[in-house]
Structure formats: C-alpha cells, structure tokens
Amino acid sequence: MEHHPLHRRSFLHVCATALAATASMAVSAGAVEPATKLIVADQAEFVRNLLEASGQRKTLSFTVDFPNFAGGPAILEAIRAGALDIAYVGDTPPIQARASGTLLPIVATFTREIAQYRLTSRAGLRIEKLSELKGKKVSYVEGSGRQVYLIEALNRAGLTLGDITPVNLRVADLPDALRSGAVDVAVLQEPFVTRLSRQAGASAVVDPEERRLLPSTSYFYARPDALADPGKAEAIRQFLAAFVKAGKWSNENDKAWAKLYYTDFQRVSPEDTAAILKGQSPLVFQTSAEAIPHHQKLIDILYQAGSIRERFDAKGSFVDTFDKTIEQSR
Structure with missing residues (x-):
C-alpha cells in the first residue's frame, strides 16, 4: 500500500x-x-x-x-x-x-x-543482567512503545541495537514467537508475561534495573x-x-x-x-x-x-x- x-x-x-x-x-x-x-x-x-x-x-x-x-x-x-x-x-x-x-x-x-512492559525470555533462558541481552534474538516492533523500552534497556547495559539480533514482528505475534523459541527475548505486556511464565516456562529479566527503565x-x-x-x-x-x-x-x-x-x-x-x-x-x-x-x-x-x-x-x-x-x- x-x-x-x-x-x-x-x-x-x-x-x-x-x-x-x-x-x-x-x-x-x-x-x-x-x-x-x-x-x-x-x-x-x-x-x-x-x-x-x-x-x-x-x-x-x-x-x-x-x-x-x-x-x-x-x-x-x-x-x-x-x-x-x-x-x-x-x-x-x-x-x-x-x-x-x-x-x-x-x-x-x-x-x-x-512500566507495564517486561523484557521476557524464552523457556530455558534466564537473564540475570541486562548486559546478557548481548547476542540474543530480541523482538523489535518498529513504531511501538516496545521500541524505546528496548533501546533504553540496551543503553543501561552499555549496549546498542547493533549488539543484538533484532527480530521485527507484529505485536500480535510476540507471544507465539517467544513460546516457540523463534526469539530469545520479547518485550511483552500483561497478561502475556504471567501467562507465558506459568504455561511455557518463560521468565521476566531478573535485573532490578529493568523495572526502573522508563515509566x-x-x-x-x-x-x-x-x-x-x-x-x-x-x-x-x-x-x-x-x-x-x-x-x-x-x-x-x-x-x-x-x-x-x-x-x-x-x-x-x-x-x-x-x-x-x-x-x-x-x-x-x-x-x-x-x-x-x-x-x-x-x-x-x-x-x-x-x-x-x-x-x-x-x-x-x-x-x-x-x-x-x-x-x-x-
């Protein structure tokens, strides 16, 4: 179009x-x-x-x-x-x-x-520090609020978008991408953070700095x-x-x-x-x-x-x- x-x-x-x-x-x-x-x-x-x-x-x-x-x-x-x-x-x-x-x-x-956003990792991957985002496949939704949230998370870790593999997805596709392991980390909102944590073994980033990134x-x-x-x-x-x-x-x-x-x-x-x-x-x-x-x-x-x-x-x-x-x- x-x-x-x-x-x-x-x-x-x-x-x-x-x-x-x-x-x-x-x-x-x-x-x-x-x-x-x-x-x-x-x-x-x-x-x-x-x-x-x-x-x-x-x-x-x-x-x-x-x-x-x-x-x-x-x-x-x-x-x-x-x-x-x-x-x-x-x-x-x-x-x-x-x-x-x-x-x-x-x-x-x-x-x-x-923040209502949470950096959430797939089953089998537990991220203790924001610096551990380096080298990971991370969902990156151009033009959404998830974009600036992810960039600020990388900033706090001394990283840039060049230090990760950004995977551009539609918002609606993020939960399934994380569930299937197509991405290592996704920027999610509730109820998907809690739902995927309980049902699919996902986990929110543990670093307390993640809760202080942005309102x-x-x-x-x-x-x-x-x-x-x-x-x-x-x-x-x-x-x-x-x-x-x-x-x-x-x-x-x-x-x-x-x-x-x-x-x-x-x-x-x-x-x-x-x-x-x-x-x-x-x-x-x-x-x-x-x-x-x-x-x-x-x-x-x-x-x-x-x-x-x-x-x-x-x-x-x-x-x-x-x-x-x-x-x-x-």
Missing part, C-alpha cells in the same frame, strides 16, 4: 486552524449534538472496558465507537486515512509519526510509574481535522473528562477493575490476576506541561539510537486545549 503522510508544513497550518477553532469554542463548551460520533482507537479493548466498568460511558450523550487495534503502526495507518478521531497509543507512535512527517497532536497523557506512558493523539471541528472537539473534551474519571475509579477500585478486565474479560485466572495487580502502579494523568519533559527524553533516546533522523522539540507534539479538563477531572 502506498502511503501519503501529511507534509509537516501542511500539518502545521491545519493544526494552527484547529487550535484557533478549539480556543474559540472553549468559552461556549457544553452540549454535544446527539448525532455526533467520536471514533476512538483502542488497544486490547482497554479504553472501552475502563469506561464501561466505571460507569463513565453512560455519562456521554453522543456515540463513541472503539475499533480495536494491535499496536501503534496500524493505528497510524487508520488515522492517516481519516478513519479515526483520536487514538490511545503508547509512548513511541507519536514520535515516529512526527518523524515521518505526520504530526498528530497529543491531547492527553497518562502514565504509570512502573509506562500512553497518550491520546488526535486527527487535526477532528480538533478543527467544534462539535468533535467538544466531544473529545467530554470523552477525556470521562476517561480521567474512569482511571481515577480504577485506582480507587483496583481489585474490582482487575477482576473485570483480566479475570472476566481476558480470562486470566484469579491467581494470575492477583500477580498482575501486584506489579502495577496507579494511573497518573498529566497536563501537556507536565508531560513534555519525559516526551523529550523519549525523543532523545530514539534520536541517539539512530531510530529517528531529527531531534525535535517535544513542545511541538502537544496541544494544551484540554489541560483544564484533565486538571478538573483527575
């Missing part, structure tokens, strides 16, 4: 128009036309489940669709095609999109102090045309308010949320659900000003590794249109 990413200069013009529209709309923010539809890219059906479990979806007076995707690259293709309004993505996709000339503004940031940061980024539409922009504002409140509910009711999402929805055993919950830290919601420093760090990591050609200013990746909403809802 041939891609036609937005030229950066063209995007900046569209984004300026979007910001002007949302700024003028903000004073009269209120009801959204019932016919309005917001299309939100989801992953592992996390956003939809969180809104429904917390009761926040019922507070939205407009239709929200949640097409589910496996990873940031597929989401980028859909948003480029105009099929999405906003998208839930990991920390790397907005950077890779901008590096390719498609600057999609980040409208909200949420993070966990402890688990995710974003919602938006299609500029959606921000430029006052009705859509107000729907996005109300959606983000509901999402932040839902996240707050999950922090305060972590056991109930874990049961609903992992045990009931993903069919994880109660014992494994408890193990997953033990390794998690609460969701934290950030304004653009609070999120920019860490985003700059991620840009710098990717640039220094040669994964992007330009070191750009993180401030240009964010809009502050919805910061007040996030502050009032968290």
Whole structure:
C-alpha cells in the first residue's frame, strides 16, 4: 500500500486552524449534538472496558465507537486515512509519526510509574543482567512503545541495537514467537508475561534495573481535522473528562477493575490476576506541561539510537486545549 503522510508544513497550518477553532469554542463548551460520533482507537479493548466498568460511558450523550487495534503502526495507518478521531497509543507512535512527517497532536497523557512492559525470555533462558541481552534474538516492533523500552534497556547495559539480533514482528505475534523459541527475548505486556511464565516456562529479566527503565506512558493523539471541528472537539473534551474519571475509579477500585478486565474479560485466572495487580502502579494523568519533559527524553533516546533522523522539540507534539479538563477531572 502506498502511503501519503501529511507534509509537516501542511500539518502545521491545519493544526494552527484547529487550535484557533478549539480556543474559540472553549468559552461556549457544553452540549454535544446527539448525532455526533467520536471514533476512538483502542488497544486490547482497554479504553472501552475502563469506561464501561466505571460507569463513565453512560455519562456521554453522543456515540463513541472503539475499533480495536494491535499496536501503534496500524493505528497510524487508520488515522492517516481519516478513519479515526483520536487514538490511545503508547509512548513511541507519536514520535515516529512526527518523524515521518505526520504530526498528530497529543491531547492527553497518562502514565504509570512502573512500566507495564517486561523484557521476557524464552523457556530455558534466564537473564540475570541486562548486559546478557548481548547476542540474543530480541523482538523489535518498529513504531511501538516496545521500541524505546528496548533501546533504553540496551543503553543501561552499555549496549546498542547493533549488539543484538533484532527480530521485527507484529505485536500480535510476540507471544507465539517467544513460546516457540523463534526469539530469545520479547518485550511483552500483561497478561502475556504471567501467562507465558506459568504455561511455557518463560521468565521476566531478573535485573532490578529493568523495572526502573522508563515509566509506562500512553497518550491520546488526535486527527487535526477532528480538533478543527467544534462539535468533535467538544466531544473529545467530554470523552477525556470521562476517561480521567474512569482511571481515577480504577485506582480507587483496583481489585474490582482487575477482576473485570483480566479475570472476566481476558480470562486470566484469579491467581494470575492477583500477580498482575501486584506489579502495577496507579494511573497518573498529566497536563501537556507536565508531560513534555519525559516526551523529550523519549525523543532523545530514539534520536541517539539512530531510530529517528531529527531531534525535535517535544513542545511541538502537544496541544494544551484540554489541560483544564484533565486538571478538573483527575
């Protein structure tokens, strides 16, 4: 398929128009036309489940669709095609999109102090130190949050991508690749870390430094045309308010949320659900000003590794249109 990413200069013009529209709309923010539809890219059906479990979806007076995707690259293709309004993505996709000339503004940031990614090794291989990644076949998903996580793990060990054999896979193929031994190490998320550890003899990297690599940061980024539409922009504002409140509910009711999402929805055993919950830290919601420093760090990591050609200013990746909403809802 041939891609036609937005030229950066063209995007900046569209984004300026979007910001002007949302700024003028903000004073009269209120009801959204019932016919309005917001299309939100989801992953592992996390956003939809969180809104429904917390009761926040019922507070939205407009239709929200949640097409589910496996990873940031597929989401980028859909948003480029105009099929999405906003998208839930990991920390790397907005950077890779901008590096390719498609600057999609980040409208909200949420993070966990402890990363949800785990470097996980196949059966028969136990990695005690990050330095032992040298020479191993390691999953490397271009354009996903796993990318920067792996690069930072190598940095901490004094290694580079040239010191491993990177195996480029789709996100959905990672568990089977590890299970079959096609790769030595994969960057996984729950429930697959716990599931493969119990069922297939896999094991998370033991080095305590691995748990301190990076926080688990995710974003919602938006299609500029959606921000430029006052009705859509107000729907996005109300959606983000509901999402932040839902996240707050999950922090305060972590056991109930874990049961609903992992045990009931993903069919994880109660014992494994408890193990997953033990390794998690609460969701934290950030304004653009609070999120920019860490985003700059991620840009710098990717640039220094040669994964992007330009070191750009993180401030240009964010809009502050919805910061007040996030502050009032968290």
